[in-house]
Structures are given as structure tokens and as C-alpha cells.
Amino acid sequence: GDSVTQMEGPVTLSEEAFLTINCTYTATGYPSLFWYVQYPGEGLQLLLKATKADDKGSNKGFEATYRKETTSFHLEKGSVQVSDSAVYFCALSVNRFSAGGTSYGKLTFGQGTILTVHP
Amino acid sequence: EPEVTQTPSHQVTQMGQEVILRCVPISNHLYFYWYRQILGQKVEFLVSFYNNEISEKSEIFDDQFSVERPDGSNFTLKIRSTKLEDSAMYFCASRTGLREAQHFGDGTRLSIL
Numbered sequence: 001g002d003s004v005t006q007m008e009g010p011v012t013l014s015e016e017a018f019l020t021i022n023c024t025y026t027a028t029g030y031p032s033l034f035w036y037v038q039y040p041g042e043g044l045q046l047l048l049k050a051t052k053a054d055d056k057g058s059n060k061g062f063e064a065t066y067r068k069e070t071t072s073f074h075l076e077k078g079s080v081q082v083s084d085s086a087v088y089f090c091a092l093s094v095n096r097f098s099a100g101g102t103s104y105g106k107l108t109f110g111q112g113t114i115l116t117v118h119p
Numbered sequence: 120e121p122e123v124t125q126t127p128s129h130q131v132t133q134m135g136q137e138v139i140l141r142c143v144p145i146s147n148h149l150y151f152y153w154y155r156q157i158l159g160q161k162v163e164f165l166v167s168f169y170n171n172e173i174s175e176k177s178e179i180f181d182d183q184f185s186v187e188r189p190d191g192s193n194f195t196l197k198i199r200s201t202k203l204e205d206s207a208m209y210f211c212a213s214r215t216g217l218r219e220a221q222h223f224g225d226g227t228r229l230s231i232l
Contacts, residue, residue: 034220043123043210043225044162051218089162095217104150104174105217109162 002027006090006110013080013117021075021113023064023090031092033057033066033073034107038087047075047088080117087112121145125211125224132201133232140196140227142211151194152212152221153186155179162210168194198229206231 007022025031035047035057048057053068062077073090089112093105124143132138144151153165166176168186185197194213198205208228212221 032218036223043125044212044223046220046222049220091162093221104167104169105214105221106152106164106167106175106177107154107162107212107221108164111161 002031002092002094002108004090004092004108004110006088006113008111008113010114010116013115015082015117015119016079017117019075019077019080019084019115021088021090021115023073023075023110025071025073025090025092027092027094027108029094029096031094032105033064034091034093035062035064035073035075036089036091036109038089038112040086044089080115082117082119085115085117087114089113123211123213123222123224125209125227127227128225129228129230131230131232134203135200138198138201138229140198140209140211140229142194142196142224143192144194144211144213145215145222146192148213148215148222150214150217150221151186151188153196154210154212155207156210156226157204157207165196165209201229201231203231205229 004025032051034049036044037047048059050057050066056065064075090110091107095105126141151168156162166180167174208226210226211224214221
């Protein structure tokens, strides 16, 4: 089945440091890839997405590139802020329409990475 | 910006009781989902709903669970006889089309005593 593996956390950084959170996936078919962020006490918010190989998703200074050859979608930010402290989830979805069943793109999540940024 | 809204934010229920979690998806969305997150674990898919029927469900979604879209705006998850292991955060999500990202609500924290 489909799966997503994220680097283990927690990750603790100083403000303005460079951030990388690794994410790799396995999937049958052609997945779309996502990063969601969860701030304390809130729900999951879409941070960025990429729907095909070599696409780069970007938002709020965060970037991730869909690498089909390495089945990866690593999240990066050049200079983190205290306000970036949150839990980050990598996820994939695949739409399947076949005699064996239909899947309308359920999300498969990684385990989440807690990021704490200190001033 | 339109939001997915979930009520209540926190539900405390005795084991064996029925519970209904409510969601109002974004109005022009067509695909609806429930997920859950047990404390300290991954977010897990429960069920997807399209065109007034379940399109896919996980192994977690057994006979104790059901979903409804009773009036064209609400989307509910019912657990008939709750167990201790049903304690989790439950998230509702929706989207317009299969190429779009899912939008999530803030979740309902369900605590079974």
C-alpha cells in the first residue's frame, strides 16, 4: 500500500536557521504530494503541493520539489522564524479508478515532525 | 476565505454511548472525508464520501461507524457504541475536485471515559 516516511523529530532550530524536513514515499500510480502544517490548537492547513514530477511547490518561504527518481518531497526554508513552530506533515494522495475499486484521493500521512524555533 | 467548520470542538462521552460529530464542508465542495489522529500517532484515513455515498473506507471504519450528509450542508460521523480506543482527534476535510487539495476543519477532540 501507499506510505509516507518523514524524518524523525523533534527539530529544534534558532531563528534564521535553514530548515530541511525529509520526506520519502511509496505509492502505486502517480501520487500528488502535499505538506500540511498544524499550529498549536488548530487544524491541518495546506502549506504547499505538487502534482507531478519536477514540480516545485512553494508558500510562505517554504519549498518542496517532487522528485520521482528518489521518491522524495523534502521541505525546505532558508530562514525560519519563531512563528514557524508547528507540526509538519508530509502526505500523498492517488486517485484510482479501476475494476478493483475506486479511490477518490484519500490522504496518506507521514508521522509528522515537530519543529520548534527559538529566538 | 471559506472554511470547514466542525462541532463540537471537544466531546466527552461515556464508553458505550453513541456520539455524532458534525462538520460543515465548504459550500461548493463535492468530496468529503473523515480522518482521525490518536494522540502521538499518525493522521489516519477513515472514509471518503461522494455523490451521497461512501466511495472508500479504511479497516478502521467498521460497523460501529457511519456517515451521513442529511441536508446538503452538514456531514456527520456517527459512532454507535464508543470504545476507549475511539478517543482521538477527528478531522473533517473537503475539496472541490480530485486535482485540488483537501481543506481541513480544526477537528473535534473525542474523549471516551
